[in-house]
Amino acid sequence: xxxxxxxxxxxxxxxxxxxxxxxxxxxxxxxxxxxxxxxxxxxxxxxxxxxxxxxxxxxxxxxxxxxxxxxxxxxxxxxxxxxxxxxxxxxxxxxxxxxxxxxxxxxxxxxxxxxxxxxxxxxxxxxxxxxxxxxxxxxx
Amino acid sequence: xxxxxxxxxxxxxxxxxxxxxxxxxxxxxxxxxxxxxxxxxxxxxxxxxxxxxxxxxxxxxxxxxxxxxxxxxxxxxxxxxxxxxxxxxxxxxxxxxxxxxxxxxxxxxxxxxxxxxxxxxxxxxxxxxxxxxxxxxxxxxxxxxxxxxxxxxxxxxxxxxxxxxxxxxxxxxxxxxxxxxxxxxxxxxxxxxxxxxxxxxxxxxxxxxxxxxxxxxxxxxxxxxxxxxxxxxxxxxxxxxxxxxxxxxxxxxxxxxxxxxxxxxxxxxxxxxxxxxxxxxxxxxxxxxxxxxxxxxxxxxxxxxxxxxxxxxxxxxxxxxxxxxxxxxxxxxxxxxxxxxxxxxxxxxxxxxxxxxxxxxxxxxxxxxxxxxxxxxxxxxxxxxxxxxxxxxxxxxxxxxxxxxxxxxxxxxxxxxxxxxxxxxxxxxxxxxxxxxxxxxxx
Numbered sequence: 158x159x160x161x162x163x164x165x166x167x168x169x170x171x172x173x174x175x176x177x178x179x180x181x182x183x184x185x186x187x188x189x190x191x192x193x194x195x196x197x198x199x200x201x202x203x204x205x206x207x208x209x210x211x212x213x214x215x216x217x218x219x220x221x222x223x224x225x226x227x228x229x230x231x232x233x234x235x236x237x238x239x240x241x242x243x244x245x246x247x248x249x250x251x252x253x254x255x256x257x258x259x260x261x262x263x264x265x266x267x268x269x270x271x272x273x274x275x276x277x278x279x280x281x282x283x284x285x286x287x288x289x290x291x292x293x294x295x296x297x
Numbered sequence: 298x299x300x301x302x303x304x305x306x307x308x309x310x311x312x313x314x315x316x317x318x319x320x321x322x323x324x325x326x327x328x329x330x331x332x333x334x335x336x337x338x339x340x341x342x343x344x345x346x347x348x349x350x351x352x353x354x355x356x357x358x359x360x361x362x363x364x365x366x367x368x369x370x371x372x373x374x375x376x377x378x379x380x381x382x383x384x385x386x387x388x389x390x391x392x393x394x395x396x397x398x399x400x401x402x403x404x405x406x407x408x409x410x411x412x413x414x415x416x417x418x419x420x421x422x423x424x425x426x427x428x429x430x431x432x433x434x435x436x437x438x439x440x441x442x443x444x445x446x447x448x449x450x451x452x453x454x455x456x457x458x459x460x461x462x463x464x465x466x467x468x469x470x471x472x473x474x475x476x477x478x479x480x481x482x483x484x485x486x487x488x489x490x491x492x493x494x495x496x497x498x499x500x501x502x503x504x505x506x507x508x509x510x511x512x513x514x515x516x517x518x519x520x521x522x523x524x525x526x527x528x529x530x531x532x533x534x535x536x537x538x539x540x541x542x543x544x545x546x547x548x549x550x551x552x553x554x555x556x557x558x559x560x561x562x563x564x565x566x567x568x569x570x571x572x573x574x575x576x577x578x579x580x581x582x583x584x585x586x587x588x589x590x591x592x593x594x595x596x597x598x599x600x601x602x603x604x605x606x607x608x609x610x611x612x613x614x615x616x617x618x619x620x621x622x623x624x625x626x627x628x629x630x631x632x633x634x635x636x637x638x639x640x641x642x643x644x645x646x647x648x649x650x651x652x653x654x655x656x657x658x659x660x661x662x663x664x665x666x667x668x669x670x671x672x673x674x675x676x677x678x679x680x681x682x683x684x685x686x687x688x689x690x691x692x693x694x695x696x697x698x699x700x701x702x703x704x705x706x707x708x709x710x711x712x713x714x715x716x717x718x719x720x721x722x723x724x725x726x727x728x729x730x731x732x733x734x735x736x737x738x739x740x
Binding site: 161179180 | 449450577580581582646648650651652653654655656657659660661663664667
């Protein structure tokens with residue numbers, strides 16, 4: 158089956174480039190002719206996850222695998238890990254430092270929003286090692 | 298390939314085939330072919346950026362000559378409010394309006410009047426209807442076309458109102474019919490336009506069955522003629538024609554329309570790159586707390602149109618001074634929003650940027666594009682005639698270009714001949730010499 162693989166690097170604490178990867182992915186999905194609502198869901202979910210990487214995880218890599226049926230996005234970082242995933246999934250829960258919040262980020266909606274806009278979301282995290290988030294959005 | 302009308306056209310004799318316009322075009326709609334710029338019709342949104350950037354004035358807008366008004370028994374001028382910002386030391390708009398009559402028009406109808414009515418309709422709709430937020434203004438035809446080709450999912454956010462020009466033309470016609478008893482064919486309505494996008498909106502209307510406007514005269518063309526007439530006018534000859542206030546005149550510059558919406562949270566973005574950034578943010582649902590967004594393709598708003606004469610920022614200051622003594626607004630909707638002010642039919646998306654008709658084929662092409670891009674130098678130099686290496690690769694997979702169009706191909710060709718490395722390098726233009734050899738291998 159035909160598939161398209163896309164790779165992006167995300168730099169830590171670089172807010173001038175934050176959102177560039179999700180923006181490029183969005184552009185590619187549009188060029189491929191995916192339905193607008195699917196493109197929007199992917200763009201929003203990946204943007205949130207990308208910002209998380211910038212704020213919390215000292216950057217990382219994003220790998221998207223696109224097939225006509227499904228968009229799979231794997232976001233891997235070598236950050237501090239998430240101590241309590243269940244707590245992190247609660248709306249409004251945030252560990253973002255004040256300087257980040259003053260930029261308008263870190264409202265504690267990141268992970269809940271990612272879940273809301275995706276069909277499947279798995280979080281694989283180890284303290285001190287890093288976090289890998291896998292997102293799946295099906296082309297219905 | 299296409300029957301779409303565009304007001305932006307090329308004077309082939311003046312075009313040198315340089316890279317300026319292809320790099321500037323926001324929809325990557327221009328390629329240089331055989332030494333001349335060519336416009337990909339389906340992609341062009343008539344924003345006029347290429348007209349503005351072309352150092353050789355090879356790009357022009359197809360506006361109508363003033364003599365066209367002679368074809369009608371009753372001639373009406375529709376001056377855009379941006380016209381008032383073109384004149385130095387103008388303290389009374391009636392000088393401009395009276396001078397228009399002296400140029401042969403039988404009456405003038407300020408587009409500022411139509412703008413005040415559109416503003417009133419906007420306020421009414423925001424108040425009484427459950428509109429998808431943020432509501433996006435539809436006054437700039439280049440923005441409408443941009444949304445249609447690049448952000449089709451945002452069509453639902455657009456306010457379904459026609460432009461101040463359309464509303465003014467409709468009302469002007471109505472007035473003229475009642476006053477003269479003439480039929481529509483005998484009444485000529487001419488818009489004094491600051492931009493080519495409005496010309497296209499007249500000749501090839503969107504969301505409207507037809508336009509009440511018969512022609513568009515470029516502001517830059519009528520300006521010297523007006524100036525001559527205005528110089529000769531003394532105060533006693535002035536006719537009291539002005540019928541609009543701060544709100545109507547304010548539409549000429551960015552922020553005027555948005556502030557007239559009386560929303561608490563609004564954005565007014567101008568300049569095509571800024572417009573694109575805002576649309577990206579709306580698309581990603583980052584601006585859901587914003588009520589109204591005014592977007593103008595030209596920097597500064599309509600006063601920045603490429604058919605204006607005065608510097609955008611100077612014109613803005615002049616307009617502020619003019620507005621100072623005007624009433625807030627002189628035109629209102631008494632009862633309900635007139636049906637004709639709304640769109641005649643919903644706007645359809647126009648997907649011209651996708652690679653193929655279905656996702657699977659598009660994927661094949663995208664993989665080919667990516668492989669090709671890997672082998673291009675990535676300089677986006679434009680010498681192939683496409684704005685970026687990626688755009689060239691897309692053109693190639695679509696069958697419109699060839700890998701031979703890349704200048705670095707020459708270097709590889711030469712490498713097969715018996716030339717020393719440094720001699721090959723000399724065949725490449727100076728800025729491109731000594732590029733990473735690995736990157737320039739061709740597959």
